Amino acid sequence: MSHATGVGYLKDGCLPHMWCPGCGNGIALASMLRAFEELGYKKNETVVVTGIGCWGKTDDYLLTNALHTTHGRALAFASGVKAYNPKLNVVVLMGDGDSVTIGGNHFIHAARRNIDVTAIVLNNYNYGMTGGQCSGTTPSERYTSTTVYGNPERGFDICALAEVAGANYVARGTVYHGWDLKEHMKEALGNKGFSMVEVVSPCPTHYGRNNSMKQGVEMLKWLKEKAVSKEKYAQLTDPEKEAYFVIGKMVDKNEPDFSTRYEQIRARALEGGAKR
Amino acid sequence: MQREAKLVQGNEAIAHGAIYAGARFYAGYPITPSSEIAEECSRLMPKVDGVYLQMEDEIASIAAIVGASLAGAKSFTATSGPGFSLMQENLGLAVMGEVPCVVINVQRSGPSTGLATKPAQSDVMQIRWGRHGDQSIIALTPATVKECFTLAVQAFNFAERFRVPVILAADEIVAHMRENIIFPDPGEVQVIDRKKPTVPPEQYKPFEPESDGIAPLAAYGSDYVYHVTSSMHGLDGYSNNDPANAQWRVAQLHRKLERYRDEIVMTKSYDTDDAEVLLIAFGATTRAARAAALEARKNGIKAGVLQLITLWPFADKEIAAHGKGAKKIVVVEMNYSGQVTGEVRRILGPEKDITLVNKYNGQIITPKDILEVLK
Ligand SMILES: Cc1ncc(C[n+]2csc(CCOP(=O)(O)OP(=O)(O)O)c2C)c(N)n1
Ligand code: SF4
Numbered sequence A: 001m002s003h004a005t006g007v008g009y010l011k012d013g014c015l016p017h018m019w020c021p022g023c024g025n026g027i028a029l030a031s032m033l034r035a036f037e038e039l040g041y042k043k044n045e046t047v048v049v050t051g052i053g054c055w056g057k058t059d060d061y062l063l064t065n066a067l068h069t070t071h072g073r074a075l076a077f078a079s080g081v082k083a084y085n086p087k088l089n090v091v092v093l094m095g096d097g098d099s100v101t102i103g104g105n106h107f108i109h110a111a112r113r114n115i116d117v118t119a120i121v122l123n124n125y126n127y128g129m130t131g132g133q134c135s136g137t138t139p140s141e142r143y144t145s146t147t148v149y150g151n152p153e154r155g156f157d158i159c160a161l162a163e164v165a166g167a168n169y170v171a172r173g174t175v176y177h178g179w180d181l182k183e184h185m186k187e188a189l190g191n192k193g194f195s196m197v198e199v200v201s202p203c204p205t206h207y208g209r210n211n212s213m214k215q216g217v218e219m220l221k222w223l224k225e226k227a228v229s230k231e232k233y234a235q236l237t238d239p240e241k242e243a244y245f246v247i248g249k250m251v252d253k254n255e256p257d258f259s260t261r262y263e264q265i266r267a268r269a270l271e272g273g274a275k276r
Numbered sequence B: 001m002q003r004e005a006k007l008v009q010g011n012e013a014i015a016h017g018a019i020y021a022g023a024r025f026y027a028g029y030p031i032t033p034s035s036e037i038a039e040e041c042s043r044l045m046p047k048v049d050g051v052y053l054q055m056e057d058e059i060a061s062i063a064a065i066v067g068a069s070l071a072g073a074k075s076f077t078a079t080s081g082p083g084f085s086l087m088q089e090n091l092g093l094a095v096m097g098e099v100p101c102v103v104i105n106v107q108r109s110g111p112s113t114g115l116a117t118k119p120a121q122s123d124v125m126q127i128r129w130g131r132h133g134d135q136s137i138i139a140l141t142p143a144t145v146k147e148c149f150t151l152a153v154q155a156f157n158f159a160e161r162f163r164v165p166v167i168l169a170a171d172e173i174v175a176h177m178r179e180n181i182i183f184p185d186p187g188e189v190q191v192i193d194r195k196k197p198t199v200p201p202e203q204y205k206p207f208e209p210e211s212d213g214i215a216p217l218a219a220y221g222s223d224y225v226y227h228v229t230s231s232m233h234g235l236d237g238y239s240n241n242d243p244a245n246a247q248w249r250v251a252q253l254h255r256k257l258e259r260y261r262d263e264i265v266m267t268k269s270y271d272t273d274d275a276e277v278l279l280i281a282f283g284a285t286t287r288a289a290r291a292a293a294l295e296a297r298k299n300g301i302k303a304g305v306l307q308l309i310t311l312w313p314f315a316d317k318e319i320a321a322h323g324k325g326a327k328k329i330v331v332v333e334m335n336y337s338g339q340v341t342g343e344v345r346r347i348l349g350p351e352k353d354i355t356l357v358n359k360y361n362g363q364i365i366t367p368k369d370i371l372e373v374l375k
Helices: A026-041 A057-063 A076-086 A096-102 A104-113 A158-165 A179-192 A206-212 A216-226 A230-234 A258-270 B010-020 B035-048 B059-069 B083-095 B124-129 B146-160 B172-176 B241-260 B285-298 B316-324 B340-347 B365-372
Strands: A046-051 A065-068 A089-095 A118-122 A169-174 A195-198 A249-253 B005-007 B023-026 B051-054 B074-079 B101-107 B136-139 B163-171 B178-181 B225-227 B267-270 B277-282 B304-310 B310-312 B328-333 B353-358
Touching: A026 A118, A046 A057, A046 A076, A046 B146, A046 B316, A057 A065, A057 A089, A057 B074, A065 A076, A076 A104, A076 A179, A076 A258, A076 B023, A076 B051, A076 B059, A076 B310, A089 A096, A096 A104, A096 A118, A096 A158, A104 A158, A104 B059, A118 A158, A118 B101, A158 A169, A158 A195, A158 A249, A169 A179, A169 A206, A179 A195, A179 B005, A195 B310, A206 A216, A258 B023, A258 B035, B005 B010, B005 B023, B005 B146, B010 B023, B010 B035, B010 B074, B010 B101, B010 B146, B010 B163, B010 B172, B010 B178, B010 B241, B023 B059, B023 B310, B059 B074, B074 B083, B074 B146, B083 B101, B083 B124, B101 B146, B101 B172, B124 B163, B124 B310, B124 B340, B146 B178, B146 B267, B163 B172, B277 B285, B277 B316, B277 B340, B285 B328, B285 B365, B304 B316, B316 B340, B328 B340, B328 B365, B340 B353, B353 B365
Parallel strands: A046 A065, A046 A089, A065 B225, A089 A118, A118 A195, A169 A195, B023 B051, B023 B074, B074 B101, B101 B163, B136 B163, B277 B304, B277 B328, B328 B353
Antiparallel strands: A169 A249, B005 B178, B136 B310, B267 B304
């Protein structure tokens, strides 16, 4: 059986891509486009909304509809697209800076609203595009270009945040585990309501260089070793847990999405059922 | 059949005007003195097959209306001072991406939270220049409840025709005032829809102007696939860093409005033919100016009023024409700096006798305040 390549969604003449050697963005993109192909997404019915950052520049490569927005606000633009036309497949690409740092408010509210979009959050633990400054996911003590003595703050757990905010589907994968990543993306895209896949991904140019993993391959090894299943993670001692993280599906629910609820409310409005 | 006049509030008239114009998507975050627009839309939108979406803040509100517009909706939001400040970055995206949409800014006092929620007309320059990057925009300003309705329709017509965000700059006085108006029947007032592409989908370029200077706009989900970006872009909507392209694109954003300037700039004049004293006013201050001019005439002073309906692009030609014959110019506005007065000076020159009548304490400018300087 031949596998999906996703190239049908890729603009001609874009390879090699603009990202640094060893960057995980290319694998994340390939996984997403394979998922599109396997789901039979039509270009004209698909809108990819991007934020600002290295991952946010992905729209340059796409043959689907696209909206390249402002830093942190992609989910808010996407919410407008989806709320007006619920038939569209709306996919939102954001970095960790975009999604849970400058855009944290939109992130939790999109999840709470359960708007039927799929957020693919590429977490490289720093601001790749602007030179590797720390972000809201940079772990405590890690080095970045603005935490040269170590990070005094703690980093967000993006999946936990999405879960408590009410997301219908939450999963974490890495670009080392490409096949699983595509499967998570497929599930997320297929799930109605707010879905979020966190993609842990190397930024060797900044995060790797600042944290003794200069080569892309060293970062991939780090993902291979430190990303473990929920079950494996549970067996670790507390000090060990610091260095490891869980991959896999965290949430898979079927609560009604915003548009479904809005149509119910609309029916009530048409019956004249206003409270006042 | 005799139609009944209704006693309507300015904000309500704006909401009804927007829906009359075909608006079917509202996203917003409540703020006095604009909240009645949100409340009215939350009641009406579900009934007209539209969407009301209350967002988490004003940054998200303008983002959502841009998204909805690209999906094919006539969309709008309403806010006031602090919220309008928050909207600036994404308003810039709407300019750059040539996204039709309407932003109602019911002006209130500042700076910052200021005299919440007293009236002001102090966002004149922010409306024009509030965003980074050189860009142009359309802004209209109503003086009556009827104009709240008609200019809301007009704002959508301009937005749709020229693919720009349009600001409807009301003020707290007009927005909260109640006057009798008759809502027009469908078809009675002209409603314009955006131009859709007619070329085969594979030939569509979302930023390629036709002979009228305006590029047609498809909708996400139609047969046309297209990109919109906040970044500098080529005719195809993909990012493009070529200097020649950037030079053309920035100019195009300005030129498409310059070309239709005479249609966009609207003024009204009252008794200006023989006026020796020309009062220039806009929004709520027009009302005091009119009363003052009528009173002055009783006292033998030939006064007339020029009302600016379009704030931006500025009424250079109209002010030059009306100001030429007048001995004295009086500009009436609710801000300290004389934001409109400065423009009038630029047009009529330093020799001209120009007086500013202003208040910036949240209190209404009265005809008496104006008559003081006419003595
Ligand atoms: C309002 C605003 N503030 C700051 C910036 C500068 N900026 C551009 S990208 C970026 C961070 C990108 O980091 P992330 O979202 O994690 O994406 P990555 O580049 O790592 O893929 C910043 C701070 C901006 N474009 N807009
Ligand atoms: S800076 Fe980092 S995130 Fe950006 S392209 Fe290079 S490796 Fe990738």
